[in-house]
Amino acid sequence: MNFSSKLLEKAVEEFSKLPGIGKKTALRLVLNLLKREKEDVRRFSNAIVDLREGIQYCTKCHNISDLEICQLCANPNRDDSVLCIVEDIRDVMAVENTQQFKGLYHVLGGVISPMEGVGPQHLSIDSLLRKVDNGEVNEIIFALSSTMEGDTTNFYIFKKLKNYDIKVSTIARGIAFGDELEYADEITLGRSIVNRLPYENAIKS
Amino acid sequence: MNFSSKLLEKAVEEFSKLPGIGKKTALRLVLNLLKREKEDVRRFSNAIVDLREGIQYCTKCHNISDLEICQLCANPNRDDSVLCIVEDIRDVMAVENTQQFKGLYHVLGGVISPMEGVGPQHLSIDSLLRKVDNGEVNEIIFALSSTMEGDTTNFYIFKKLKNYDIKVSTIARGIAFGDELEYADEITLGRSIVNRLPYENAIKS
Numbered sequence: 001m002n003f004s005s006k007l008l009e010k011a012v013e014e015f016s017k018l019p020g021i022g023k024k025t026a027l028r029l030v031l032n033l034l035k036r037e038k039e040d041v042r043r044f045s046n047a048i049v050d051l052r053e054g055i056q057y058c059t060k061c062h063n064i065s066d067l068e069i070c071q072l073c074a075n076p077n078r079d080d081s082v083l084c085i086v087e088d089i090r091d092v093m094a095v096e097n098t099q100q101f102k103g104l105y106h107v108l109g110g111v112i113s114p115m116e117g118v119g120p121q122h123l124s125i126d127s128l129l130r131k132v133d134n135g136e137v138n139e140i141i142f143a144l145s146s147t148m149e150g151d152t153t154n155f156y157i158f159k160k161l162k163n164y165d166i167k168v169s170t171i172a173r174g175i176a177f178g179d180e181l182e183y184a185d186e187i188t189l190g191r192s193i194v195n196r197l198p199y200e201n202a203i204k205s
Numbered sequence: 206m207n208f209s210s211k212l213l214e215k216a217v218e219e220f221s222k223l224p225g226i227g228k229k230t231a232l233r234l235v236l237n238l239l240k241r242e243k244e245d246v247r248r249f250s251n252a253i254v255d256l257r258e259g260i261q262y263c264t265k266c267h268n269i270s271d272l273e274i275c276q277l278c279a280n281p282n283r284d285d286s287v288l289c290i291v292e293d294i295r296d297v298m299a300v301e302n303t304q305q306f307k308g309l310y311h312v313l314g315g316v317i318s319p320m321e322g323v324g325p326q327h328l329s330i331d332s333l334l335r336k337v338d339n340g341e342v343n344e345i346i347f348a349l350s351s352t353m354e355g356d357t358t359n360f361y362i363f364k365k366l367k368n369y370d371i372k373v374s375t376i377a378r379g380i381a382f383g384d385e386l387e388y389a390d391e392i393t394l395g396r397s398i399v400n401r402l403p404y405e406n407a408i409k410s
Binding site for chain 2 (some may be wrong): 017020034042046054058071088090092096135
């Protein structure tokens with residue numbers, strides 16, 4: 001792309017570093033910002049810098065939070081002996097939306113991925129093991145993505161937990177609600193047969 | 206969406222004001238920025254503010270430019286008696302990419318759209334008419350979008366040009382290169398028959 005302005009080129013370049021944003025989309029977004037009031041654009045830009053500079057993480061679950069202990073961890077009605085292990089804040093929000101989980105979360109901050117240079121030391125696994133070691137936890141539920149990296153991370157943590165007397169489970173894999181069998185992939189369909197449920201369980205929720 | 210942090214919520218809200226960016230995408234983009242170095246995020250934010258505060262438009266063609274007269278208008282090899290009327294900078298870039306146009310541009314800054322409250326007075330139509338009145342222009346080519354608003358704008362300007370002795374044309378509408386006839390819409394196919402070309406012309410370019 002040939003830009004008629006260096007300032008424009010720079011803004012488009014910065015936008016196109018975002019995931020899933022190509023040069024054309026970046027240009028569209030930048031031109032939209034250009035049409036707005038200066039005050040408006042300054043607010044946009046400040047919101048981003050304020051977040052990056054002022055970001056805090058809950059010291060208990062490592063979720064993004066404005067307080068030292070997040071609202072979930074501080075809630076006395078939640079069962080702090082059950083931990084749901086998730087990758088990031090989006091997964092916390094997704095599980096919370098189901099309203100089916102009343103325990104607490106532990107946000108890893110990613111999954112083990114040698115391809116992207118992410119090892120166990122980059123994730124908040126140590127603090128998870130400390131919680132387990134302190135006897136605070138009775139049950140751990142893995143809710144990581146069903147990918148090679150997610151499974152590797154599950155297995156890594158599972159091995160570390162072997163010597164503790166706690167329940168460890170993963171969220172169920174299977175045919176999604178509303179999905180047709182003929183379009184399901186073989187692995188998912190195969191697993192859903194192996195891990196079939198007593199009919200009474202399946203209709204409970 | 207329930208956010209665990211006000212700062213996060215604000216940043217996501219600002220991002221989701223951009224066209225085509227919903228809340229989920231906004232959250233993904235914001236989390237990507239969060240993972241970057243502070244320096245990086247400041248550069249992103251500065252690029253946007255710098256553009257908005259420092260933006261300049263070419264005084265001749267109204268295109269975005271860092272100079273008073275843009276590189277295209279300042280180029281002595283271009284024919285300044287032929288003007289291509291476009292909506293915004295993206296269209297200038299699109300036409301320039303074809304390398305088929307050697308005249309100059311006139312950027313309207315939009316199209317007449319009563320629905321969005323854009324009238325002729327919001328567009329740079331007056332300065333176009335001044336150029337024509339000064340006798341600088343021999344030919345005008347409309348290259349606006351093939352929409353109701355684009356056609357309205359074409360017609361509005363066309364009427365204003367009636368008393369001047371200049372050539373006025375619009376870019377050709379027709380079946381796109383590589384398109385199959387059976388998938389073309391009726392209006393386009395109909396027009397492409399009415400406005401058929403002598404075969405010798407069609408194979409020239």
